[in-house]
Amino acid sequence: MREISYEKIVAEVARLCREANYFLGEDVTKAFEKALADEESPTGKGILEQLIKNAEIARNEEVPMCQDTGVAVVFLEMGQDVTVSGGALYDAINDGVREGYEKGYLRKSMVEHPLQRKNTGDNTPAIIHTKIVTGDKLKITVAPKGGGSENMSGISMMAPAAGEEGVKKFVVETVRKAGPNPCPPIVVGVGIGGNFEKCALLAKEALLRPIGQPSDDEYAARLEREIFEEIRKLGIGPQGMGGRNTALAVHINVHPCHIASLPVAVNINCHASRHKSVIL
């Protein structure tokens, strides 16, 4: 068994929390530039220019791009030949989030009870998704997720008869209804298949793919292109003030499902599409 120390995990998670909030991904920067060149609306162009400038300030001054530094969503791919020394893995993740959000001057946005709503004060607990894989490495991805875009997400348990057309309609309609609220141009993560909770997770994982990289599944890749074109016709545009660039990308993940089911989830991410990873 290969050992990774508790302290190492804390330090890496803290760093990822800060960097995901300060440094816009290169794929997103490229997508902004592409959208700026393509955008028909002068207001839309002005907004994209502001977003590019904002990312430069955040990077140079090491400050958060957005004041909503999000819920800390953490994806773990844990090799089955790895063990953590010095403490529990999830405690290390939460200690890392606590340190990253406190020392990184990030906003604390977690409340301890959904109805009583008292802030936990340190942005914990993180929401942690773990996969056990082969090997002796630990991959950690921190994806801070803002409330504005998360609130516009949706799920539908469709009848299989709804088919491809039903799925497309649901995704496009979710984006249309979201309008300006989730900070377009958005990234649209779609999960098709699995069951109720699996399709939601598929949709969230789809947001981690580099922007514009098509699905490995050819059928899904075609759907991504077709839904993307439909979304371009909506006219919502940057910040919803009208324009061509409502989405930077549509990413679809698929999974086998029950003979009676066609679950579909749409998880919307804002234009910052924040996530940073490390392999230990």
Add this chain to the structure above:
Amino acid sequence: MTKKRLTPPLTDADIENLEIGDQVLITGTIYTARDAAHKRLVELLDEGKELPVDLKGQIIYYVGPTPAKPGQVIGSAGPTTSYRMDPYAPKLLAIGLKAMIGKGSRSQEVKDAMKKYKGCYLAAVGGAAALIAKSIKKAEVIAYPELGPEAIRKLEVEDFPAIVVNDCKGGDLYEEGVKKYQK
């Protein structure tokens, strides 16, 4: 396009001069409040009590900033999604609030209240929080410090950039803008 200047406190005439799509630059004092602060303000109004700040002619910015780093006036400070304040906004417009800054659509009730009381809704660019913070020159918590990022702050701003989404004539940039580019 020429940018219009707004210097609070605002009058009915200032608001009547605004059209959807106008770019505005705000200089002067504005106040921050979001979900929890709105709930408290409206509870005070409902009980007939005095508010911690006189909102007549004022602008409220829907924001919960990040903590300031040493040497900063305020942390990153972009707009939050406005519809969550919709249940409270008409009551604040009724007592003289003139403008709200946020992002995203407003309810019909809020749009009606803007027409009735001569108010307007401005959008700042969501996610441009580091850039927007540059136009904030002073920040001071004036009520509900226990709410942390949700406390009410008094901000001194200089050339704070925003776009008119709803004017007092019933116009809505989100609806008009989308119509223009829809295929």
